[in-house]
Amino acid sequence: MTPNPAEQNYWEANYWDALLNRDGRMDGIFYYGVLTTGVYCRPSCHSRLPNPQNVVFFQQRDRAEQAGFRACKRCHPQNVLRADPRSELVEKVCRFVEGHPDKPITLLALSKEFGLSPFHLQRSFKDLIGISPRAYADACRLQRLKTGLQKGHSVTRAQNDAGYGSSSRLYERTATQLGMTPAAYRKGGPGSLIRYSIADSPFGKLLLAATEKGICSIQLGDSEKHLREALHQEFPAAAVVEETPSASTETLIASLVHGHALRKRLPLDIKATAFQRLVWEHLQSIPAGRTESYSEVAQAIGRPTATRAVARACASNAVALAIPCHRVVRNNGEMGGYRWGVERKKAILAAEAATLKGF
Ligand SMILES: [Zn+2]
Known part of the structure; x- marks a missing residue:
């Protein structure tokens, strides 16, 4: 069974971010297996980024091996040494936070749970993860909400499942974090559906992808496979659909590769500073x-x-x-x-x- 990115557990988006950034601080916190190669790696591995659809995350190395994955010969995930003695603690805190989405995560509650001073806990967590435990809990909850909404659950159900409970104060902030209301996100936010096609051009394979608003990506390359993978990496949260190039796409590509002026009128859907x-x-x-x-x-x-x-x-x-x-x-x-x-x-x-x- 191929894991669907939209149905992955809520914490997996955090792992995917760490993977994209090859974040060595997450070494030992999780491992990832690649279905197409049967190999598992540490997050900081410098091998080529896999297609998100082919990635399986593991919190323990043994689990990856039990699932039949072999250790990568490049990053030797079996030899992960915790460079920082606090990693183990931080890992435990992460697991705790992920496992209790419905609990309000206060520093005090965590420090009681783990028998540490709030200062030490906050400091260790920030040093290793880069954010506070509370911000991490927020991120997990938001990810859970997104997953629920993407699955098409009602806003109320997604809100409850994500652990917002009846806290309207927390929930109000999500609109800012989502960049839209939860109801709008449920209907499919910008870039949530991307259609693309790949055609031959004088300059190699050309991939043209568009949202409903306009063209979001045009890539050139030698391999269709690599172009597809790059598109999935660029839009990990989007539903991506391949289509055979239509006549209008062919015309568009022809005008692009011939440097015709019409391109100025092309609707683009790209983020820019x-x-x-x-x-x-x-x-x-x-x-x-x-x-x-x-x-x-x-x-x-x-x-x-x-x-x-x-x-x-x-x-x-x-x-x-x-x-x-x-x-x-x-x-x-x-x-x-x-x-x-x-x-x-x-x-x-x-x-x-x-x-x-x-x-
Ligand atoms: Zn590796």
């Missing part, structure tokens, strides 16, 4: 066949000293071609970086230059 938006909007005004340097872009948006931040904004572009970050190069004419490979950047620029000459 104010600075990223500034950079990306400027990039969309650079015509096909032309390039600008990172510092020219910085000047153009009125932030002449922000060259590095411009480079970072280019590198974090999630929609290849639609936001033409490939048209930004180094001062000396060198290519600079490209999220989808420098060779590909060269090929796209060469094709745009050739098209321009053709007119």
Whole structure:
């Protein structure tokens, strides 16, 4: 049976975050097995990130082995040594908090439970997990609520199951944390359903993904498998559906790869900071066949000293071609970086230059 991300236990999203960040502080707190390889790893393992659908989490190493997983030869999860003697304590506190979603987790209650001073407990927890026990309890509860809502349970039931009880004060805060009301989240928040298709392009496989609001991801790559995996990693909470490219998708892709101007009108559904938006909007005004340097872009948006931040904004572009970050190069004419490979950047620029000459 393939575990469905939406049905995983509420704490698994926290583990998934730790896995994405390869968080060594969580080594020994949990392990993850990969169904496709039969191997289990510690969270800090540097092997390639697995598709979330293929991941199974274990809180104990023995369980992973009993389930038939072999220890990874790279990260040697069987040899996890607790670097910090407080790890064991913090792990116990985590388990306790996760196991008692309905209990109000106060520092005092925890310190009684574990026979430690509140100060020591708070300090150890923050040092190792990065947040306070109370914030951890909040996160667990919120995750539980999300899971319940994603399963389609009523708001009241999801609220009760998550351990909010009748505390309206706690519950009111969830709207802020969810970014919308629980009822809206239940109906499917933004990005909750993503449709995508993969087509061939002159620059390799092209994956185009969209929410109901607009295009949320355009990726280039050599392998369809890797493109799919990257999409799942980028939107771990979303329901992702593959479709064969429709005629309109084909037209859209053709116009993208030929640098046609219509891309400015494309509805995009991407998150951006104010600075990223500034950079990306400027990039969309650079015509096909032309390039600008990172510092020219910085000047153009009125932030002449922000060259590095411009480079970072280019590198974090999630929609290849639609936001033409490939048209930004180094001062000396060198290519600079490209999220989808420098060779590909060269090929796209060469094709745009050739098209321009053709007119
Ligand atoms: Zn490993």
